[in-house]
Amino acid sequence: xxxxxxxxxxxxxxxxxxxxxxxxxxxxxxxxxxxxxxxxxxxxxxxxxxxxxxxxxxxxxxxxxxxxxxxxxxxxxxxxxxxxxxxxxxxxxxxxxxxxxxxxxxxxxxxxxxxxxxxxxxxxxxxxxxxxxxxxxxxxxxxxxxxxxxxxxxxxxxxxxxxxxxxxxxxxxxxxxxxxxxxxxxxxxxxxxxxxxxxxxxxxxxxxxxxxxxxxxx
Numbered sequence: 001x002x003x004x005x006x007x008x009x010x011x012x013x014x015x016x017x018x019x020x021x022x023x024x025x026x027x028x029x030x031x032x033x034x035x036x037x038x039x040x041x042x043x044x045x046x047x048x049x050x051x052x053x054x055x056x057x058x059x060x061x062x063x064x065x066x067x068x069x070x071x072x073x074x075x076x077x078x079x080x081x082x083x084x085x086x087x088x089x090x091x092x093x094x095x096x097x098x099x100x101x102x103x104x105x106x107x108x109x110x111x112x113x114x115x116x117x118x119x120x121x122x123x124x125x126x127x128x129x130x131x132x133x134x135x136x137x138x139x140x141x142x143x144x145x146x147x148x149x150x151x152x153x154x155x156x157x158x159x160x161x162x163x164x165x166x167x168x169x170x171x172x173x174x175x176x177x178x179x180x181x182x183x184x185x186x187x188x189x190x191x192x193x194x195x196x197x198x199x200x201x202x203x204x205x206x207x208x209x210x211x212x213x214x215x216x217x218x
Contacts, residue, residue: 052077
């Protein structure tokens with residue numbers, strides 16, 4: 001059965017409506033959100049697979065393909081999710097180290113500095129995600145200075161993407177009303193909203209396109 005036409009793509013002007021609707025735009029998309037939520041019941045591995053899934057969706061769209069199906073090749077999804085997770089750990093480790101020193105040495109003045117470093121790292125992470133998605137090149141990840149530079153090169157649209165992502169985060173807590181388990185699925189929806197928002201902004205700003213390559217290596 002073929003995937004229905006994709007209404008919201010990386011070429012769609014980014015808005016709350018397009019971002020919120022992206023993961024739910026047809027039955028195939030919604031089924032992949034459900035799969036992602038179910039996988040979260042597997043500690044750690046489920047989260048990593050969901051990260052890999054978002055990367056695969058963006059990779060497919062950057063290569064002129066429909067975002068779905070994207071729950072294919074679990075080995076590749078684990079690899080992508082693990083590599084990008086290592087990047088997040090690298091970016092946030094200075095903040096964690098400084099907070100640990102503040103706690104061990106009882107230096108309260110270091111906590112605000114650690115918090116500032118954490119925020120800076122969080123801001124920088126989207127600066128490598130969409131570029132990694134294009135060719136799955138790990139060198140795109142482990143360079144915080146380059147990632148942060150891209151953030152500012154992306155202009156006001158980057159902060160627009162953050163507004164949408166944070167709005168999605170707040171809305172995702174509605175899932176807690178479903179006996180708590182609903183949050184597994186609403187959080188997957190939020191992750192896809194955020195991933196789509198940043199991928200749209202960076203793909204459009206940096207022309208991240210490859211029309212003639214295969215969707216998955218090998």
